[in-house]
Amino acid sequence: MSKILAALVLLAAATALPAQSLKEKIVHYSHDQLRNIPKVHDGAGTLNYMALYQRPSYASKFLFLHRGQLMPKSSIGRHYHNRMEEMFVILDGKAEFTIDGRTSLIEGPAGAPCRMGSVHGIYNPTDEPVEWMNIAVTTIRGEYDAFNTGDTGVGAPLDEVPIFMSMKLREEELKETPNMYGGKGTALYRRPLPFQVFKSDWAYADHLILPPGASLGKHRHRGVEELHYVIRGSGQLHVEDEQAAFASDDALFIEYNQVHSIENTGSEDMELLIIGVALEKDVLDVEVVE
Secondary structure, three states: OOHHHHHHHHHHHHOOOOOOOHHHHOEEOOHHHOEEEEOHHHOOOEEEEEEEEEOOOOOOOEEEEEEEEEOOOEEEEEEEOOOEEEEEEEOOOEEEEEEOOEEEEEEOOEEEEEOOOOOEEEEEOOOOOEEEEEEEEEOOOOOOOOEEOOOOOOOOOOOOOOOOOOEEOOHHHOEEEEOHHHOOOEEEEEEEEOHHHOOOOEEEEEEEEEOOOOEEEEEEOOOEEEEEEEEEOEEEEEEOOEEEEEEOOEEEEEOOOOOEEEEOOOOOOEEEEEEEEEOOOOOOOOEEOO
16 A cells, blocks of 8 residues: 555544444435525526535545536536536536537536536526536545636537537447446446546546346455446445445445445346546556455
8 A cells, every 4th residue: 555545544534424324324316405506606597406425534535426406597607626626417408518618518418527727617508407416526635616707608609519528328338248346147337437537536437227136246446436326226235244225316435445236126227327536546446356
């Protein structure tokens, strides 16, 4: 273990959260818990919003997972961060994503990473709410910074093809992966965003579908922490000696070095967006556990 990683582990232990059961650590997105926020980053209209994970004291520099609805004709105004990276994701509908002054209408489910120093925003030009998500990784533990430009982004000229990095969560782009990590059945898997995309310790964004009865076998990451967001479906999460049920719109955070597995115990496909954050930049690992 390097000196940097050792220091991170000691810091995580010193700032550990009170002990929770695995069931308590799984958080759920619900429209009933949303609060309405107007003019986010000087944008137009409103965002219905909740924080699923907010500045947790983990070993990695994962900062938050925010979830909500971007309301019709509403935007998150153009802004930038110098010390963190985030990614706006829409799970349905359409939205106009802006990165560094270039704007394109993208159909969900899709997302666009916003790297440090890049001016970005998002606008919902439709008449229906768009299910929205924001994931952030910082470079200074627990620190958030933001600078608004005062531009709502409404009425921006559109490029037919995005002139910036984006990902589309399309089932037809997934590849069959039998017995993933020693699990059962055949997973459908793709890594649309690898670590090379990011300037921070953000390691990857993975798209995964597990058919009924399929599973990811027991494995661990000694230097990576993972956030799993359940787009649809249900199943069982196993972490060390605990297990807990989860369902659509739940979020599951796996800390480094924890042996974990996931099984689809439902009757429909389970779809996950998995975000990896490395403890050391660009250092990734996975170890299958018998």
